[in-house]
Amino acid sequence: MKIKGEEKAVVSTQSTGEVVAVKTEMMKIKGEEEKLSTKILELEEQLTGILNGHLPCELHGEALGRIHKLCIGSVEQIMRLFEQLDSLKLLDRCDSLMEKL
Secondary structure (H helix, E strand, O other): OOOHHHHHHHHHHHHHHHHHHHHHHHHHHHHHHHHHHHHHHHHHHHHHHHHOOOOOHHHHHHHHHHHHHHHHHHHHHHHHHHHHHHHHOHHHHHHHHHHHO
16 A cells, blocks of 8 residues: 555655756756857857958958858757757656656
8 A cells, every 4th residue: 555645755756866867968958059159159250250351352262161161060069959958858758747746
């Protein structure tokens, strides 16, 4: 015979492990997001420099090609971050935890 209080204690212990795992993963994703944000700001500064005429016209093509490659890499990183967030399945976990309580 189980007492309701014991069930809640077991559920909360199991969910605590899940919460810690999710928080750890979220912190990793946040760190990657901050690095990516810095990279995008640097790209913006490079583009602003080109637009303001700080680079000779002969070098625009080469600089824009390099910036284009960096943009493609940034988009790929963003997609990886979205996949990592999607793999956490936060809404599914919230629903299952609510059902257990």
